[in-house]
Every structure is written in structure tokens, then in C-alpha cells.
Amino acid sequence: MTAPVVGIVGAGQLARMTSQAAISLAVVTRVLARDPSDPACLTCTTFEIGDPGEFETLESFSRGCDVVTFDHEQVDPALVDELEALGRQVHPSGRVLRFSDKAHQRAEFAARGIPVPEFVIATTAAEVVSFGDVHGWPVVAKVAVGGYDGRGVFVLDGPDQAETLMGRLEARRVVVEPMLAIEAEISVVVARRTSGACVSYPVVETRQVDGICVETITPASIDPEVADRATALARRVAESIGATGILAVELFVTDDGLVVNELAPRPHNSGHWTIEGAVTSQFENHLRGVLDWPLGDTSLVAPAVATVNVLGTNSHDPIQHLPAALAVEGARVHLYAKAVREGRKLGHVTATGPEPEVALRRARAAVEALGVPLTPPSKALTSKNGVLS
């Protein structure tokens, strides 16, 4: 064996942190970027500029890669199927990438007995209204494809808003579900080898504002028995869909039990804490999984680990205040070298502590030192940026 070459489609912060992890293992990373200023271009071994929507680009990129993997899900699974048909190793596979389509995911999970919220897949206002009339208003509508970080999620108060939304979406599919009373949003990050062995990280509590993850706390402050069930459920999902590398399974803890909310078939924001907080990071375990190498220890290295995201403001680039953030004891700052834009994820801060509140206080202090105002996270599922006005 010589040093393996892992191709990563997409050059955002996930590819950036994956290429950072690759250095220790002498794994060569080759990134397919949109622009040379993308975050991973300066950290990977080599990069190419191209459109992952074109089969020719993907095909030529994948030549010379031992494995191709992804920074994002904006790749047509049918193109991935074609690559696989040529004998290229692609992980996750086209079959797994199809689960990024929320409608496909819901329908499949319901069919496999995996608990999900009540739902309907709708393309017309009438279908949405019918669901709302049965399950009660408001309802939540999520576009099946293309939403992220709260975009494409809409709280609908009644039939009028349903009409407006569905008119705008022009027959795009949405998943409609009740406005659930959520006790906690949690995530289980699973790593799975292509040959099937699987490990999982301790359950993470994620705190969202307007659909964007702003903070995580590990371990989640939930009943250990609920945590065990969530872990078992996430691993069952990973097995069931044939995930390879990292799969993040986001769940809601509700009065009626656990339901699967969303999947990310790649390293995920809810796993950034693992860089300093676990023996093996999600990024290293993603590489190990897609290369079918033994998976690393997922244990916590401290009693509690918190991360706080660094979200862009229009006022300044947080790097201007980096020294002040580094002065915060025990805070580990990560900046993604992205151009500043309001609300954009520009970095994160991780801190460990003897208990969650101490870790969180340290991480928040460093984010504030970067000049980024903290957004008090709400535990309720609201999606302000998606509310129709």
C-alpha cells in the first residue's frame, strides 16, 4: 500500500477539517472546488476547479482517487451511480446520498419502521391544508431538496400561508409535519466502515436558532436510557441505509419518544467537538470509514465538551479579534478562512470542562471575544427566517 488518495467533492469547512485530519495518516486529499478561495483549497494536498453537477467533471476527478467522498450533498445521486458503475469507489454511495432528499428519507424510514414524525409529502397547497386540518395548525413544511441551516423550512399558521408557500415553490416537494413539542434536539454521529463495522460517538445536544446549530453540548443532558435508545436507533439507521464514513443522525426527543428528524451522510457540525473532545475526531473516522480501515476510539477525553459556532456579522471579520479569543483559557478556536457574510458559519470554538456549563461558558467567552454576539438559543422549533410574511 502507498498513501491512499481520497477525493472530496466540495471544498467547504468539512473538506478543510477532513484534509487537516488526513495529514496525520499521510492520506493524500484531492478536492473538487468551485473556487480557489474555498476553505479547503489551501489545506488539501491538491485541488481542481469544476462543477460537480457535470458527469465528465466527476468522472475525470475520480480517476486516480482511491475513494471519492463528499463535503456536501449537492451532487446528483444518479451521477454517483454512474461513477460506481464504472467501478469507482464512492462513499457514501448514490443510494445513501438519496437520503438527503427529505421526502425519500421520510418515506423510506416510515416503511422500515424507523420512528419519524407524522408527515405527508406534498406538492400542492391542498395536500398541505388537508394535513393541517387533520393534525392541527401550525404545521412545518420543509423543502425535500436544497434546504440547509434553516433555509427551506417554513412554519405555516394556516391554509392561506400554505397557499402562498406552495404557489412560490411551484410544485417542488415538501415534507409537512406537525409543529412538535420538542424537549431536546440531539444528534448521534456514527462512523461505519465500507465492510460494515460501526462505532458511534456519545449523544450530542444541539441548540438551534432559526434552524442553524449555534451550540452543542456533549454528553447531552438527557436520560441515559433515552441516550442509549437514540444511539441504537442511529446505528440502526446507518446499517439500514448502508452508510459509509460518518453519518450524523439528528433526532427530536419528544413526549412521545424519539423521532429521526434529519440525516447528514458526512462529517457534521454536531461532531466538530470530536476534534479536541474525543480520542478520534469525526474527520479521521470519516477517512478511516471510507477507506475501510479500523475505526478509532470515540470516547470523550473530558467530562463535558461544548462547541459554539462563529456566525458572521456584517461588522467585521472575526480573525481581527483572534488574539483576544486565544486569551480565553481552554478555548480551542477554529476559523474556516471564509469570506464574511451575515449569518454564515465562519468557525467554531470548542472547550472542555468538568461539567457542561463550564465548557459552554469558556467556548461562549471566546466567541464573544471574536466580536460575535451570542444568540440565545431557543429550544423550541421555530424557523423565523422561514416564516412567511
Added chain:
Amino acid sequence: MTAPVVGIVGAGQLARMTSQAAISLAVVTRVLARDPSDPACLTCTTFEIGDPGEFETLESFSRGCDVVTFDHEQVDPALVDELEALGRQVHPSGRVLRFSDKAHQRAEFAARGIPVPEFVIATTAAEVVSFGDVHGWPVVAKVAVGGYDGRGVFVLDGPDQAETLMGRLEARRVVVEPMLAIEAEISVVVARRTSGACVSYPVVETRQVDGICVETITPASIDPEVADRATALARRVAESIGATGILAVELFVTDDGLVVNELAPRPHNSGHWTIEGAVTSQFENHLRGVLDWPLGDTSLVAPAVATVNVLGTNSHDPIQHLPAALAVEGARVHLYAKAVREGRKLGHVTATGPEPEVALRRARAAVEALGVPLTPPSKALTSKNGVLS
């Protein structure tokens, strides 16, 4: 402030791991390499090929760097002085780099009251013989410039060997010292800002074979009071010479107390454990120090941390057995992507544990899984590869 550019002269594994640490802080790394296949060329932001022995090369390389630092000490301090005279920020400075000359180091330390072994600086056999006749044979002779990893260190049994060595060295300066009875070899890694603030890591015990560090254990299994004195001494050395960034101070624990053996004015093999074993790694603290940013927490994250070096054998490239090494629980493998050569440092493995022996057992198991035979380290100062035959 925009992302700072740190220039690193030399592209070995130290530059490689420094550039890996730079990614988190969005620091841009620019490396001056000998060859595009050097370990850091694939991990830094950009690299240039050039000879650091030529002033024009250094001068042009340093343009556009906010700070210039080093992967090795094979740079003429006089050229660094010239760069500084042009107003370039170079850390460590030419003044500090002069301490890589063992003769200069010994003479200066003796003058400053820093404890060192008895010594003489010799250029002739007569001077060596005179020292041996007073202090007893055998003596140890170390070339003042150019030795590393046991090269350039010679155990001399008597006047005949002194004649042979000094004849070969053709008036090169050597530091001659008694063959000390050493209880332990330890290292204190200090980080210092250009503005003077200083932190230090817990004392490391280093185990050497033929002058090459093969294993480290942190914290060192020495009397805590000795550890405190070693730490104070190392910090005094750092202040005294005006070190910036990382300075590794290697010391001998002898019956007569502590003596300073050697310095490395840069990240050092005895600090590799800090990547997983300390809150902030030596590589990140080197960057922080040379950029005059607040230094990070140097605490251990586990009760004990061990590293074992991966030394080259002629039989195979250890990467062939990487999956087997990754299967060893808790072992963190680092490979430097270097061409294999007998005895060459190709990587290291770090493991944490509840006590030193557990950590060491894990790290050794992973190194053995890489197909690298473990060399039982000796605690006695012998330098087999340097013995004259």
C-alpha cells in the same frame, strides 16, 4: 488584521505538523523547501524551492511573510541577522539560533551560571587528551555544529581514539565532557511570546537509543521537586537567551543535580505528545509565540501520555501496515510521508492512559503493528553509532 502569513524555513515533519496546526487558526503557512517531496510541501499553504544558505533566497522568501520561523537550525545565523536588519520579523532570532552551536551554548551557559556538565571546547587532540586525563576516560566528544539524532557524538576510550577523531574532524570544534552517570534524560518544552510571556509543558522523560529519541513519557517519573527545578531552569534559559516560539531544553538528571544538555529553538520530538496529550499543542503554541499571540493552556488532558517514534527499516514502508496500527485501541498514529531510510524518523505514535506504562504499551503496540521492531531504550548515555572502530 487579515490572516497572517508565517514563513517556515525547512519542510520536514516539524513544518508539516506546524502547518497542520495553522489550519485551525486560519494562519497561512509558506514553506522554503529543498524538494517538492519534502513532508511539509503537501500540507502547507504554499511552498518555494530554494537553498536557505543563500541570502537572496531567504530575503525573497521572507518578503510577504509576517514572521519567518524555522523547521531546522541549518541556517547561518549571520544571514538571519541580515534579514532582521532589513526589519523582517524572524523568530527565533539570529542571536537565539547561535545557541544551536554547542560550543557557543556551553560557553554562554557557563558564563551565565546555568548548570552544564564539566566541559572543554577543543579543536586539537591534545586538548581532548588533557581533559580526559583530568576528568577520567572515557569522555564524550560532540561536534559543535551539524550533529543531530546521535550523529556527531563520539565516546572516546582514551588518547588514541582522541587522536583518530580529531584527525578526522580536521580542526572542527568539539565540546568534550565526562561520561556522566545519568539517572534520567528529560526535556522541558517552553513557549515564549516575542513580547516575553512564557509558558511551559509538564516535564517529559525521553528515552534514547544511540542518541536518537525513541520514546517519551509525560509526566516524567522523577521527583516532583526535581521536575519543578527543571521547569524553572528551562524557563530561565528561555528568558536568558530571548527564545521566541518553542524552545525545547534537554536536561540530564544526575547524582550531582540537573545539567542542561542541549537546546532546540523550535518544536521538538520531545513535544510531539502535546498534539493529543495537551490542551494546546507545541505546534500551535509555536505559532502563537512567534506571532506574539496569547499562549495556550499546556496542561495534560490525561494522567499519562507516551510517544514512540517510528524509525525506518530497510524492509518496508510502515504505511503498508497502517490499518493494523489503527486497530490498536487508543493509539494515535502520525506518519510524515517521508521516503523510507534505515533509522530515519518516519512518524510517531501517541497514546494516553491512566498511567505511563499503559500509555506506553498502547503506543508500542501500534509501532510494532507498523512492522517496526522496537529498540529497547537504554538509560545510559552511549552513542554506539558514534563509537570509533
